């Protein structure tokens with residue numbers, strides 16, 4: 001149990017009467033003293049990996065990061081980029097970036113890369129430093145996305161992220177059709193226990209939600225849950241501004257869908273789902289990313305949004321079959337089996353292949369490999 005964090009939350013609830021879900025999750029994840037990302041323990045290797053709470057595509061197989069690297073390399077070649085910023089949001093252990101930089105180090109051409117890393121956790125920063133310093137590129141860390149825009153020197157900027165947006169805090173709203181009532185999910189405290197409650201809101205207080213409801217009204221059931229993340233909104237807006245100022249593209253891989261509907265928030269402890277209030281400060285929270293929301297933001301900024309691909313489509317189109325063949329030539333029996341099982345997990349429709357999506361947007365004049373309008 002993370003008792004200090006739980007006591008801190010209780011004090012906040014007594015003082016404020018209630019917290020909305022977004023604020024509650026914000027404190028759990030990011031509180032400077034007691035939050036989840038600041039209490040990750042290096043010795044116990046708690047967050048990402050087979051022994052941690054969850055395992056991610058770059059940790060499963062090098063094929064993933066290498067193919068993302070080849071995509072970035074092709075983008076640089078086609079657009080004659082020789083001096084770029086590469087920005088990763090939430091780099092975890094730094095494995096994806098390491099595999100990308102290895103691909104670049106194997107090429108003859110000299111592309112100058114400045115690496116920017118948005119990372120909140122001190123422990124994960126230390127992993128990233130260890131994994132990335134060998135390649136000799138300039139590395140810079142930030143804990144707040146708003147500080148990055150001024151550090152890019154007008155050079156084209158490629159922004160990547162894997163399983164970053166799914167872990168940002170969200171709010172949940174409910175719309176009751178017949179009664180025409182909107183509510184927002186809040187957390188309260190009763191006799192020392194946390195519980196969920198709903199607070200009634202006026203539609204004009206939440207125009208982004210009431211507009212969605214107006215648009216889809218006929219399709220909606222009697223009771224509809226709608227998710228919205230203020231963090232996703234501010235981060236995508238900021239990425240758009242970075243691209244508008246410097247040119248470039250965003251490649252975002254995450255599990256998600258193309259609408260804001262349903263209660264998709266889950267908490268995972270040691271690779272198993274747990275009750276939201278049971279392992280506060282110890283489990284990892286995530287929700288499905290709503291790509292239709294991202295599309296809307298990108299279009300409002302007048303940038304180019306491309307058709308979503310599944311992870312399976314992305315990896316197949318980037319040549320995962322050829323890549324595994326080549327790697328297998330120099331691998332021993334054990335390594336070959338490992339490569340094959342990773343390949344299967346990444347692209348199989350029953351595993352990560354279909355639920356994980358690859359989203360891309362860019363400035364309007366860019367040539368972007370494999371993505372279609």
Ligand code: SAH
Pocket residue numbers: 037048056057058059089090091092093096118119120121124143161162163164167168
């Ligand atoms: N991309 C990695 C890790 C995904 S886990 C992988 O695929 O393995 C999410 C990552 O985002 C972690 O590195 C976490 O510390 C970081 N993170 C989460 N919320 C953040 C925030 N608001 N600002 C900066 N980093 C954040």
